[in-house]
Structure formats: C-alpha cells, structure tokens
Amino acid sequence: MKEKHRGLAVFTALVFIFLLGPLVIIMATSFGDSTILKFPPEGFSLRWYQNIFDVDMFMETFKVTIVVALIGNLIALLLGVPAAYALSRGEFRGKGLLNSIFISPILIPGVVLGFTMLKYLVVKFDLPIYSSLLIGHVVLMLPFIIRVIASSLSNFDYAIEEASMSLGASRLKTFFTVVLPNIRSGLIAGVLLAFLESFNNVDISVFMTGPGVSTLPIQMLTYVENYFDPTIAAISVLLMVVTGVLMILIERLMGLSYFTKK
Amino acid sequence: MELLSLQNISVAYEKNLILENFNLNIEKGELISLLGPSGCGKTTTLRLIAGFLEAKDGKFMFEGKDYTRVPVNKRNFGFVFQSYALFPHMTVFDNVAYGLRLRKANKEEIDKKVHAMLEVVSLQGFEKRYPGELSGGQRQRVAIARALVIQPDLLLFDEPLSNLDANLRVNMRVEIRRIQKQLGITTVYVSHDQEECFSISDKVAIMNKGVIEQLDAPATIYKYPTTEFVARFIGFNNFIAIQQMSQDGAQVSLLGEQGTKIKLVHRSGHPITDSMKAAIRPDDLLVVTDSELADGVGGLTMDELDAGYNVITGKVKISTFLGRSYQYEVETPLGEFTVNREMETAFDHGAQVKLVLPKEKVVLVRTSV
Numbered sequence: 001m002k003e004k005h006r007g008l009a010v011f012t013a014l015v016f017i018f019l020l021g022p023l024v025i026i027m028a029t030s031f032g033d034s035t036i037l038k039f040p041p042e043g044f045s046l047r048w049y050q051n052i053f054d055v056d057m058f059m060e061t062f063k064v065t066i067v068v069a070l071i072g073n074l075i076a077l078l079l080g081v082p083a084a085y086a087l088s089r090g091e092f093r094g095k096g097l098l099n100s101i102f103i104s105p106i107l108i109p110g111v112v113l114g115f116t117m118l119k120y121l122v123v124k125f126d127l128p129i130y131s132s133l134l135i136g137h138v139v140l141m142l143p144f145i146i147r148v149i150a151s152s153l154s155n156f157d158y159a160i161e162e163a164s165m166s167l168g169a170s171r172l173k174t175f176f177t178v179v180l181p182n183i184r185s186g187l188i189a190g191v192l193l194a195f196l197e198s199f200n201n202v203d204i205s206v207f208m209t210g211p212g213v214s215t216l217p218i219q220m221l222t223y224v225e226n227y228f229d230p231t232i233a234a235i236s237v238l239l240m241v242v243t244g245v246l247m248i249l250i251e252r253l254m255g256l257s258y259f260t261k262k
Numbered sequence: 263m264e265l266l267s268l269q270n271i272s273v274a275y276e277k278n279l280i281l282e283n284f285n286l287n288i289e290k291g292e293l294i295s296l297l298g299p300s301g302c303g304k305t306t307t308l309r310l311i312a313g314f315l316e317a318k319d320g321k322f323m324f325e326g327k328d329y330t331r332v333p334v335n336k337r338n339f340g341f342v343f344q345s346y347a348l349f350p351h352m353t354v355f356d357n358v359a360y361g362l363r364l365r366k367a368n369k370e371e372i373d374k375k376v377h378a379m380l381e382v383v384s385l386q387g388f389e390k391r392y393p394g395e396l397s398g399g400q401r402q403r404v405a406i407a408r409a410l411v412i413q414p415d416l417l418l419f420d421e422p423l424s425n426l427d428a429n430l431r432v433n434m435r436v437e438i439r440r441i442q443k444q445l446g447i448t449t450v451y452v453s454h455d456q457e458e459c460f461s462i463s464d465k466v467a468i469m470n471k472g473v474i475e476q477l478d479a480p481a482t483i484y485k486y487p488t489t490e491f492v493a494r495f496i497g498f499n500n501f502i503a504i505q506q507m508s509q510d511g512a513q514v515s516l517l518g519e520q521g522t523k524i525k526l527v528h529r530s531g532h533p534i535t536d537s538m539k540a541a542i543r544p545d546d547l548l549v550v551t552d553s554e555l556a557d558g559v560g561g562l563t564m565d566e567l568d569a570g571y572n573v574i575t576g577k578v579k580i581s582t583f584l585g586r587s588y589q590y591e592v593e594t595p596l597g598e599f600t601v602n603r604e605m606e607t608a609f610d611h612g613a614q615v616k617l618v619l620p621k622e623k624v625v626l627v628r629t630s631v
Contacts, residue, residue: 157345157347159343159344159345159347160348160349162314162343163341163343163408164360165334166314166339166340166341166409167335167360167364167409167412168335168336168361168364168365168412169335169364170335171335173364178349181351182349182350182351
C-alpha cells in the first residue's frame with residue numbers, strides 16, 4: 001500500500017515538473033543579464049522588464065489588446081446575457097440547435113474561425129481591420145459569456161422570478177432587481193474568463209491584424225522572429241501573473257468546476 | 263355574484279389539452295381548494311388564474327372585468343409557492359417590502375405595513391435575517407406575508423406545505439386558515455393532500471383529468487360523493503354495480519350484480535341516473551357472524567335480513583392489523599370488499615362471515631369512466 005503511494009507521489013511530481021518546468025525556466029531566464037535567451041541565466045538584471053516599456057510596439061499593442069478585450073466583452077455581454085436568458089428560460093423550437101450554434105466557436109479550431117472571418121469580414125465586406133478584430137473577439141467571447149450565465153440561471157429557481165412578477169414587477173424589472181443580483185458572481189466570472197480568452201488569443205487575432213493594428217500576443221510572435229533577447233520571457237512572466245490573478249478571482253467567484261461540467 | 267369566474271377555459275401544453283371547456287366560479291371571501299391526483303389540472307388552473315399561463319380559449323372574469331389578457335404583474339394577486347421562492351439576496355424586511363416598493367408606497371407606510379404583516383405571521387424580530395438563515399416554516403411565513411402585504415384581491419397557494427415536515431404542516435394549515443379568516447381574503451388553494459384541503463376549506467373542488475368532479479363543502483363531499491371517482495378518492499373502497507332500481511321518496515331499493523338486494527336511504531338528493539353504483543366505506547360496512555345477525559343491525563328489520571336484503575356472504579382472505587382495528591379483505595361473489603372491525607373481535611383467515619350494509623351508509627354515485 002505504502003509503495004503504491006510513493007509511486008503515485010513520484011508520478012504526480014513528474015507531471016507537475018512537466019507542466020510547470022517550462023514556466024519556471026522562462027521566469028528564470030527573464031531575470032538573466034545576457035542578451036540572448038539562455039538557461040541557466042547568467043547574472044541578474046531587470047533590464048528586460050525595463051525594455052518592455054521602452055519598445056513602443058509592445059505598449060501600443062497592449063493598448064489594442066486591452067481595448068478589444070474590454071469593448072468586445074461589453075458587446076458580448078449585451079448579446080450574450082439576453083441570449084443566455086432566452087436559452088435557459090424560453091420554450092421554443094430550435095432551442096437545442098441555437099444552443100449548439102452559440103457554443104460552436106469553442107469547438108471549431110481557432111485557425112478555421114480566424115481564416116473564415118478574414119475571408120468574409122475583411123476580404124468580402126471590406127471592413128476595417130480594427131472592427132474585424134473586434135468582431136472576431138466578440139465571437140470568441142460570446143460562448144463563454146453564454147455558457148457561464150446560462151449555468152448560473154439554471155441554478156436559479158424560476159419561481160422566484162414568477163414571485164416578483166406576481167408582486168407587480170414587469171419581466172424586465174424582475175431581471176434587474178431579482179435575477180441580476182443573484183447571478184452576479186457568474187456574470188463577473190464570465191466577464192473575466194472571456195477577457196482572458198481575448199487577451200491571450202493568437203489564432204483568430206493573427207488573421208485580423210495588419211498595418212498599425214496588432215495585439216500583444218501577435219506582437220510577441222513578431223518580436224521573437226527578429227530578436228532573441230529575454231524581453232519576450234519578461235513579458236511572458238507578466239502575462240502569466242495577470243492570467244493567474246484572474247483565474248484565482250474566477251475560482252473564488254464560481255469555482256472552476258463551472259466550466260468543466262456540462 | 264361571484265368574484266371570479268372561469269368560463270369555458272381551455273389550456274394546452276405543447277399538444278396536450280390540460281383543461282378543456284373548464285368552468286369554475288368562486289365567491290368573495292371564501293377559501294376554495296382544488297384537490298386531485300397529480301396531472302388532474304389543479305396546478306394548471308391555479309397558474310392560469312395567477313396569469314402565469316395563458317388560456318387558449320375561454321374567458322376569465324374577475325370582479326366583472328375581463329382579466330383573460332391582463333398580464334400577471336397587473337393582476338394584484340398574491341401567490342405562495344411550494345418552493346417559497348423568496349428573494350435570496352434580500353432580507354426578510356426587503357422581501358416583504360418588495361411589492362409595496364413597486365407600488366411606490368412611501369417609507370413610513372412601508373415600515374408600518376411590513377411590521378404589521380410580520381406580526382400577523384408571527385415573525386417580529388426577523389426583519390434583518392436572510393432567507394438562507396430561516397427554517398422552512400419561517401420561510402413559508404415570509405412568503406405568505408410578502409403575498410399578503412400588497413393587499414391582493416385574491417390569494418393563491420400552490421402546495422405551500424409540501425416541503426414541510428408533518429407536524430409543521432398541521433400547524434401551518436391552521437395558521438393559513440386563521441390569517442385568511444382574519445383578513446377575509448378570497449383564496450384558492452391547491453394541494454394533493456386530502457386532509458389538508460378538507461381541514462381548511464370552505465369548499466373543495468375535486469378534480470380529475472381536467473374536470474371538476476364535485477365542488478362542495480368538505481363535509482358534504484365526505485358524506486355524499488357524487489361520482490365514483492370522488493368516492494374512491496375519499497376512501498369508499500366498496501362498489502356494487504346496479505342492475506335495477508326503484509325509488510320511493512328517499513327510500514331506494516335496488517338489485518345489484520349476482521342478485522344482491524339492497525335497501526338504502528338516499529339522503530344526498532343528487533339526481534338519480536341510469537348509470538350508478540352503490541358505494542360504502544370500509545368503516546361503515548359491518549362484518550358479522552351468522553349468530554350476530556339480529557333485528558335492527560344496520561337499520562334493517564329481521565324480516566328484511568331474512569329476505570337477504572343488504573347482506574353479502576364471504577370469506578376472510580387477508581387480515582391486516584391497523585392498531586385500533588383490523589382491516590379485512592373479504593372475498594365475495596361480488597368481488598373483494600374491504601371492511602374494518604374493532605380489534606376485540608378478530609376473525610381468522612378463511613372464516614365465513616356476513617357483510618351487512620347499513621341502510622343509511624350506502625350512497626349512490628355516478629359511474630366514472
């Protein structure tokens with residue numbers, strides 16, 4: 001019995017090393033003093049962190065990434081909340097199909113989605129790159145918003161809404177005074193999750209960037225093609241920290257089990 | 263003049279017609295229960311009155327006005343749910359005040375009315391608690407206060423006690439009846455619990471397959487069911503199909519299957535039709551030995567007993583001890599009869615017995631399909 005436990009412990013440790021090892025290496029190299037990415041790092045320096053803020057393209061694309069994630073999130077909320085409500089409360093024909101359509105961006109490979117959007121939004125309809133990027137990210141975020149909010153709604157007794165209506169509130173009023181306060185944590189978790197998806201996205205963004213418009217992850221790709229210094233490691237560490245903090249927030253709000261269960 | 267009237271209402275869910283040409287009238291100030299097995303349409307009727315459901319056909323009149331298309335939030339009816347349906351993010355005070363705030367009442371008025379209502383449901387001092395911190399019985403009382411504080415024109419209950427334990431259920435139904443009487447508010451109450459409905463209602467409507475089988479005062483239903491369905495529902499287990507019948511005032515004498523001759527006093531005054539059955543409760547049926555047959559048993563003379571009136575011979579098949587009495591399943595040429603008899607004089611399995619049907623206890627009911 002004890003032997004088995006030891007075996008399991010070793011196995012678990014190996015898995016963790018495999019998963020976290022590269023991240024630790026990146027972290028270590030970001031503090032190195034040499035001008036090329038190197039492990040183990042030589043010396044200690046914060047100059048690569050300084051460099052992030054000196055390269056204009058990083059700052060500009062960071063701004064674009066944030067703006068797209070925030071505005072996209074807002075649009076996804078305006079579309080997703082009513083959709084989630086209709087899907088979880090309504091009884092209508094084709095509900096199952098609609099549900100699948102809304103969830104499909106998660107299932108379809110991002111490259112396919114990105115390429116399709118390039119073909120239609122940019123090439124066919126001749127939309128500006130910036131708007132195309134925004135639309136792409138709304139499509140990307142929508143399933144997460146819908147999924148999380150529908151899940152919150154299904155845990156919320158419909159009789160409570162009926163009670164509010166029987167006391168004189170309209171359906172809309174009921175939504176704002178009774179439903180919204182009770183799905184608040186789901187709403188925030190959905191927003192954070194969608195934000196992360198957008199913020200870290202590469203496969204859709206790569207098709208929707210052009211002269212003057214790019215996102216941080218795409219800029220990082222471009223940077224690695226030309227330079228091999230630890231700036232890229234430093235920026236990765238910052239992104240990891242942001243992602244980690246958001247994930248902890250989501251976990252606190254909803255529990256991550258929300259996204260793994262059907 | 264009735265307060266509420268449902269006229270030829272039809273309700274369909276997907277493709278199933280749940281109510282068809284349904285009619286119901288309710289008088290002001292009375293508490294009426296809708297009682298029946300699940301799927302009988304009682305909850306549908308209640309939800310239709312509340313406005314949660316729309317009628318496909320027919321008319322819903324309230325205080326002489328057409329309410330058929332009035333939306334739920336404009337009806338001013340109080341609704342109490344089985345699941346309580348309290349607002350989880352609001353305190354008891356805010357839950358109760360919700361309807362008043364929607365009515366733009368001023369702060370003083372809200373304060374006064376909420377406190378008065380919490381007193382009615384004996385929940386003073388609970389204002390700052392959240393629903394999650396209350397017991398089931400307390401939650402249901404908050405729900406009742408919340409529905410009552412808006413001074414609704416009608417109060418609706420949907421199985422409000424089903425989620426409570428047995429003791430609390432009995433206390434709460436007394437409470438509900440007390441509050442309803444105190445405020446004189448017209449109430450429709452849905453339950454599948456017979457005792458609950460009978461104990462609190464002015465009138466009970468027994469429903470089956472979307473139809474009201476009988477609408478009467480509880481005691482009337484208990485004594486004089488009109489249909490076979492109602493009779494079975496309230497515990498008449500024994501039925502005899504009738505072949506011939508003759509009537510002389512209230513005195514009815516009939517010939518049942520297998521040549522059974524029965525004399526009875528028809529007290530209910532329900533019209534006598536062609537397709538009827540005689541029914542009797544297990545408690546009212548007498549089970550005796552030959553030697554116990556004496557003048558006056560079951561209101562019958564010795565001559566009548568000798569002539570075979572109201573007596574069925576049978577054999578004890580199953581006996582079950584119920585505590586105060588025994589229950590016997592007696593096999594007779596007419597099928598099995600259920601009968602109760604006090605425990606002091608028990609019959610053995612297989613004993614030959616005579617069943618006597620007291621004249622005053624046999625009722626005539628319309629055959630249900």
